[in-house]
Amino acid sequence: MLFEAPNPDQQLWDCALRLLSRRDHSRRELAQKLRQRQFDAELIELALDKLERQQWLSDSRFAVVQVRQHVFRKHGPLRIRAELQRKGVTQVEIELALEAEAPDWFELALACYRSRFAFAERLDIKERARRVRYLQSRGFTSDHVRYALETPPE
The missing domain is CATH 1.10.10 (Arc Repressor Mutant, subunit A)
Incomplete structure (x- = not known):
């Protein structure tokens, strides 16, 4: 019994669908993963266009x-x-x-803050800075951070 050499187009398509079956990907992210698997760049672009037309990639x-x-x-x-x-x-x-x-970013920052830190009546400079850095590292703006730190507990 003879086996045919696998079609590179079909291999690329199967690989792309396998990746998309696990979770959604952005176009750039999927292209990068396919390039890492040594597929041809032109074939990748054609496959991505087809996936977008079929709304499997968005x-x-x-x-x-x-x-x-x-x-x-x-x-x-x-x-x-x-x-x-x-x-x-x-x-x-x-x-x-x-x-x-459309979440309320202020309330989300407050929830994030309260889930991490216990309420303290007074904070020294080092501890306040540590808490500010934590919220900033989570992606909150200075207004969100200030709101979270200055809102008293219920």
């Missing part, structure tokens, strides 16, 4: 899902934007995804 859907996941993990808007930009999502799609989710 940067806008990817952005919405990513925003939702980051909000669930109590990440702020700065971190979410940076992460999506790094993955190749356009600024317009990022803003639309953030508007679609």
Whole structure:
């Protein structure tokens, strides 16, 4: 019995679908993963175009899902934007995804702060700076951080 050599187009297509079956990817992210697997750049672009036409690959859907996941993990808007930009999502799609989710960033910062730190009546400079750095590393703006630190417990 003779085996045919696998068709590179079909291998690429199968690999792309396998990756997308696990989770959504941005176009840039999927292209990068396919390049790492040594597929031809032109074939990759053709496959990505076909996936987008069939709506199996969508940067806008990817952005919405990513925003939702980051909000669930109590990440702020700065971190979410940076992460999506790094993955190749356009600024317009990022803003639309953030508007679609539309969390109250101040309350999210407060929830993040309270889940990490116990209330303290007074904080010394070092401890306050540590708490500020924590919230900033989570992607919250200085206004969100100030709100979280200055809101008294219920």
